[in-house]
Amino acid sequence: MSPLVQGAITIFVGVFGCVGYFYAANLLLDKVIYPAKGPNIGRNINRANAIRPWLFLLPAILALSIYLVYPVIGSLIRSMYNRAGNEFIGLGNYTSLAGDPEFQTALINNALWALVVPAAATFFGLVVAQLTDRLSWGNIAKSLIFMPMAISFVGASLIWKFVYAGDPDIGIINAIRDGMGLDPLDPLQLPFWNNFFLMVILVWIQTGFAMVILSAALRGVPEDTIEAAIIDGAGPFRVFFRIKVPQIMGTIVVVWTTITILVLKVFDIVYTMTGGNFGTEILPSYMMSFMFRDDGRATAVAVVIMIVVLPVMIWNIRQAQKEMR
Amino acid sequence: MADLILKGVAKSYGDVNVLNDINLDIETGELIVFVGPSGCGKSTLLRMVAGLEKISGGTFTIDGQVMNDVPPSQRGIAMVFQTYALYPHMTVRDNMAFALNIAGKSKAEIDEAVNGAAEKLQLKEYLDRLPKALSGGQRQRVAIGRAIVRDPKVYLFDEPLSNLDAALRVATRIEIAQLKEQMPDSTMIYVTHDQVEAMTLASRIVVLANKGIAQVGTPLELYERPNSEFVAQFIGSPQMNLLAGEIVETGAQTRVQTDQGGGTIVSDYPSNADDQGARVRVGIRPEDMVVTDSADFAYEGKVAITEALGEVTLLYFEAATGQDPVIGKRPGVHSDDRHKTLRMSAPPEKVHVFRDGVSLHYR
Ligand SMILES: Nc1ncnc2c1ncn2[C@@H]1O[C@H](COP(=O)(O)OP(=O)(O)O)[C@@H](O)[C@H]1O
Ligand SMILES: [Mg+2]
Numbered sequence: 001m002s003p004l005v006q007g008a009i010t011i012f013v014g015v016f017g018c019v020g021y022f023y024a025a026n027l028l029l030d031k032v033i034y035p036a037k038g039p040n041i042g043r044n045i046n047r048a049n050a051i052r053p054w055l056f057l058l059p060a061i062l063a064l065s066i067y068l069v070y071p072v073i074g075s076l077i078r079s080m081y082n083r084a085g086n087e088f089i090g091l092g093n094y095t096s097l098a099g100d101p102e103f104q105t106a107l108i109n110n111a112l113w114a115l116v117v118p119a120a121a122t123f124f125g126l127v128v129a130q131l132t133d134r135l136s137w138g139n140i141a142k143s144l145i146f147m148p149m150a151i152s153f154v155g156a157s158l159i160w161k162f163v164y165a166g167d168p169d170i171g172i173i174n175a176i177r178d179g180m181g182l183d184p185l186d187p188l189q190l191p192f193w194n195n196f197f198l199m200v201i202l203v204w205i206q207t208g209f210a211m212v213i214l215s216a217a218l219r220g221v222p223e224d225t226i227e228a229a230i231i232d233g234a235g236p237f238r239v240f241f242r243i244k245v246p247q248i249m250g251t252i253v254v255v256w257t258t259i260t261i262l263v264l265k266v267f268d269i270v271y272t273m274t275g276g277n278f279g280t281e282i283l284p285s286y287m288m289s290f291m292f293r294d295d296g297r298a299t300a301v302a303v304v305i306m307i308v309v310l311p312v313m314i315w316n317i318r319q320a321q322k323e324m325r
Numbered sequence: 326m327a328d329l330i331l332k333g334v335a336k337s338y339g340d341v342n343v344l345n346d347i348n349l350d351i352e353t354g355e356l357i358v359f360v361g362p363s364g365c366g367k368s369t370l371l372r373m374v375a376g377l378e379k380i381s382g383g384t385f386t387i388d389g390q391v392m393n394d395v396p397p398s399q400r401g402i403a404m405v406f407q408t409y410a411l412y413p414h415m416t417v418r419d420n421m422a423f424a425l426n427i428a429g430k431s432k433a434e435i436d437e438a439v440n441g442a443a444e445k446l447q448l449k450e451y452l453d454r455l456p457k458a459l460s461g462g463q464r465q466r467v468a469i470g471r472a473i474v475r476d477p478k479v480y481l482f483d484e485p486l487s488n489l490d491a492a493l494r495v496a497t498r499i500e501i502a503q504l505k506e507q508m509p510d511s512t513m514i515y516v517t518h519d520q521v522e523a524m525t526l527a528s529r530i531v532v533l534a535n536k537g538i539a540q541v542g543t544p545l546e547l548y549e550r551p552n553s554e555f556v557a558q559f560i561g562s563p564q565m566n567l568l569a570g571e572i573v574e575t576g577a578q579t580r581v582q583t584d585q586g587g588g589t590i591v592s593d594y595p596s597n598a599d600d601q602g603a604r605v606r607v608g609i610r611p612e613d614m615v616v617t618d619s620a621d622f623a624y625e626g627k628v629a630i631t632e633a634l635g636e637v638t639l640l641y642f643e644a645a646t647g648q649d650p651v652i653g654k655r656p657g658v659h660s661d662d663r664h665k666t667l668r669m670s671a672p673p674e675k676v677h678v679f680r681d682g683v684s685l686h687y688r
Contacts, residue, residue, distance in 0.1 A: 224410030227377050228471075232424035233398035242423075246414040 018059070025055045072306070079300040083293075093300035103301075105279055106286040109195055110264065110308075113282055116196070118259040120203045122252060125210025129218055130240060132211075142215070146208035153205070153268035160201045161273065164188055189278045198280055201269050206262070210255045217251040218244060250323045257316035264309045283308075328352055329374070329479065329512065333383035336369055343369055345536040347383070356505050356513045358523040360559070361533035367516045368483055370533070374514060375404050375481050387478065398424075400479075403472035407484040409464045411456040417443075417467050418452040421474050442470040445504070462493045469504070480513040486522065502526055520560050524548070532556050552687040554679045557608050563639065563652045565677070566614070567606045568624055572678075575600050579678055579685065581607050586625030588668070592676035594685040605685075608677035609669075611639070614653040617670040624651055624669045631663045638662070 029051060030036060034044035082089050097103045128145055132138035148156060164187045165171030168178035173187055188194045221244050229243045245252070267284030270276055276285045287301035329351040336344040344366045351357050359367040372378040374385065376397035385392050392400055412420050418439055425435045443449045446466040456464055465485055472480055485501070486494045502525070505513060517523055523530050524544045532539040532547065532555075540547060540556045551557035551565075558564040573589060574580035579596040582589045590607060609623055626642035629650065638659040644650035653669055655662070678685045 222408065222410065224406045224408050225412055228404070228406065228410040229412070229423070230377070231375060231397045231402070231404050232471075232475075233427040234423075238427065243412060246412075249414070 021059065022056070026052070029055065075299040075302055079296060079303050081296050083296050085295060089296075093296050094304075097297065097300055097304070102281060103286060106276075106281040106283050109280065110282045112195060113199055113202075113263050114260055117199050117202050117206065117263045118256045120199070121206035121259050122210045122214075122256050124203065124207040125212075125255065126214050126245070126252070128207065128211045129215035130244075133215065133218065142211065145211055148205045149208040151205070153202075153266060154272050156201055156205055157269050157272035160204075164197060164273075188274050188280075191279050194274065194278055194280050198269055198273055201273075202263065202266060206259050210259065213251060213255050214248065217248040221247045250319055253319045254316060254323060257312050257319065260312050261309055261316065264305060264312070328386075328388055329514075330386045331374075331383065332385075334370075334373065334380055334385055335382035336366070336373060336378065337381045342536060347538060349531060349538065349541065351512060351514070353512055354509055356515060356526055356528045358527035358530045359514065359516045359533055360518065360520055360523040360530060361539075362559070363518055365533045366536065367518070367533055371404075371481055371483055371514060371516050374479070375402055376400055377404075398427075401477050402479045402481055403475050403477035404481040404483065405465070405468045405472055405485045407487050409456070409468045409488070411464055411467055411471075413456055416453050416455055417448060417459070417470075420456065420467055421471050424471070424475050438474040438476075439470075442473040445473065445507070446470050446500075461489050462497055465489065465497060466500075469501070473504075478512065480511055482513065482515040484517055485515075486517070486519075498522060498525060520562065524560070530560075532559060534559075550684070550686055551608075551677065552684050554606065554608065554682045557677060557679070557684075561610055563611050563654070564649075565608045565610050566624070566651045567608050567679070568651070570605060570607050572596060572600050572603045572605055578673060581605060581678060583607060583623055586622065586668070588620065588622035588625065588670075590621060590623040590670060590676055591673045592678045592685075593673045594676075594678045596678070596685055600680070600685075603680055605678050605680045608679060609671045609675065611652040611654040612637075613671045613675035614655075614669045615671060616653075616655070617668050619670070622668045622670040623676070625666065626651060626669075627666045628662045628664060631660050633658050633660050640667070642667075 029048050034048040034051075036045050036048070038044070078085065079093055080088060080090055082092070128142075132141045132145075135141060151159070162170055163172050166174055166184050166186050168174040168184055171184075174184040177184060187197050190197075225243055225247070226239055229239050234242065265284060267282070267288055270280055270282055270285040271288060274280045276282075276289060281289075283301060283305050287298050287305070290298035290301065292298075329349075331347050331349045334344065334347040335342070347370065359370060361367050369378060373380050376392070376395065380393050387400060412423065415423065421439045421442060422435050425438060430438075439452070440449075443452055446469060448463065448466055448470060451459060451463060451467075456467065459467065465488075468485070482501075486497055489497060501515075505511075505526075515522075515526060527544050529541060529543055530547055531541050534555055539559075540552045542550075544560075547556060547560045551560060554567060558567070568583045568585065570581040570583035572579060573582045575596040575598055577595050579592045579594050579600070580589050581592065592607070607623060614623075624642070628640045629643040630641040632639040632641070635658070636656065638655050638657065640653040640655065640659070640662055642651040642653070651669075653667070680688075
């Protein structure tokens with residue numbers, strides 16, 4: 001069967017399966033279990049309405065349990081077994097991780113990523129959002145800046161491979177060095193700094209995201225407060241930093257944490273650009289290097305990542321809920 | 326300490342002309358109220374004074390200094406917005422101190438100014454609260470406090486009471502009047518679409534309509550001698566009755582025969598000999614209407630509805646569909662006037678005559 005037909009059938013079954021489920025489940029509830037007639041009509045309607053939300057939530061709860069909760073618990077268990085998966089070794093994988101200098105590098109690098117990328121992307125997004133709002137061609141600029149969002153991480157990495165290429169005829173960095181009479185070098189092999197060259201890629205991608213969200217938030221700042229500040233004598237910088245930014249702080253935090261969570265998941269960039277060599281390893285790519293070779297260790301890394309992401313995620317959800325209120 | 330002079334001031338947004346040829350002298354210590362129907366350009370005019378809108382034409386001076394291109398913060402003005410426009414992330418104290426901080430005032434000076442304003446406005450206990458923890462009336466007082474601390478020459482208010490409920494509106498209106506009393510030297514410009522606010526607060530009212538000024542005068546001048554049908558109907562509530570008729574006698578006094586009922590009524594407005602036979606409209610305020618038996622009357626009709634408000638009774642006369650009913654106001658309770666046919670008249674000094682919409686008094 002051609003994959004196209006397969007896809008069409010999947011969509012068809014999926015969509016109508018959902019419709020059928022909701023229709024049938026509601027029918028069952030309203031007509032059979034608690035019919036809206038008879039002597040207990042009032043009680044029946046109340047009960048049916050109390051149950052209905054759960055009918056709608058059930059598929060999602062089931063799917064999340066199967067695809068999220070079960071794997072998490074499975075990973076926790078698997079991370080306590082040896083490489084072959086047949087011998088329980090307790091926290092053995094974790095202690096050996098802690099002793100692995102490669103893991104330590106990954107942890108430190110990851111911390112660096114988690115600090116720099118969200119900060120830079122949010123900052124640039126905010127600045128771009130403010131500046132493009134005042135330009136007649138601001139929307140074109142915005143579209144251009146947003147475009148990297150549509151590129152996969154691997155695709156973006158490939159583009160940046162060209163930027164960082166050693167050949168001065170291809171790579172812009174070496175072209176500049178060449179212009180200054182310097183010898184070409186491989187930026188991705190510069191210890192320590194190569195981490196930042198990789199981060200640039202994610203910043204480049206995420207600035208568009210930050211810009212779009214923050215631009216909407218900036219437009220939501222009441223014009224009156226800005227005018228009041230202008231009358232109070234505030235210049236453009238003060239208006240921006242003392243009036244506008246504080247009023248969108250909630251959104252800034254949400255953008256910041258959302259990007260942080262993303263950063264803690266991205267392995268594609270490192271994997272594509274350096275394969276984790278030259279001291280650029282981060283946790284997800286470190287995990288990838290063990291996958292299928294030592295699943296015990298790989299899942300242990302996954303658990304570590306989850307533990308690191310969890311507090312950020314909780315904060316993010318809290319802020320987002322506060323924003324919605 | 327500020328004389329404000331607008332000379333030929335105009336405003337256009339692109340090709341759209343909003344205000345035209347505004348000429349106005351405002352003297353130090355006046356409380357000028359801009360009134361007019363919604364969308365007539367009151368806010369626009371105020372914002373040009375504030376410097377938030379560019380002035381498209383003419384000149385605007387404060388104390389002889391041309392202000393057209395002076396930034397808002399250097400005009401010596403402070404503005405209170407309809408929506409309060411408090412900085413939501415700052416405490417009441419910081420809201421009031423913001424301008425002084427920017428101006429580089431010392432901590433002691435700022436504290437003194439903020440505490441003084443808080444005292445005046447009964448905001449002392451709320452200084453460390455955020456605006457969201459205040460009621461609407463308190464927020465508006467903070468906004469006023471933010472203006473006071475800067476000790477401006479000119480206060481600008483843009484419909485400051487519109488977001489308050491009716492009772493609070495009256496209370497805050499009185500507070501503003503008292504505030505003005507305490508600061509006799511400061512000039513205030515106050516925008517509202519509510520003619521009661523205008524009547525109660527203003528030292529002079531500027532009625533805006535049709536892209537320009539319809540009339541300027543004290544509240545009572547506008548009430549007693551409106552220069553046009555528009556102003557006549559805009560000031561006063563319920564609005565002035567306008568009765569079509571024809572001038573039958575001219576001179577120092579004018580006698581008009583009205584179409585409905587055929588009675589004649591005398592006005593103190595003078596008219597010329599060539600007004601004889603001219604089609605005009607007689608304006609009589611509901612509160613000036615009196616019931617009469619004599620052959621001199623302005624209107625005769627059947628009362629369709631009465632509204633007894635206790636101290637007065639409003640009489641709504643039957644009207645052809647689509648037309649405003651003639652309204653009379655009688656002191657006391659007169660619910661039994663309903664369905665009666667009444668003859669209404671008014672004393673000559675209360676009878677206005679408009680030819681082509683313009684008052685004979687001002688020709
Ligand atoms: N930025 C703008 N662009 C075009 N027209 C505007 C703008 N702001 C206000 N106007 C027009 O100017 C007129 C006066 O507005 P405004 O001063 O706000 O009226 P008011 O305060 O008397 O209700 C309105 O007809 C409005 O449509
Ligand atoms: Mg307005």
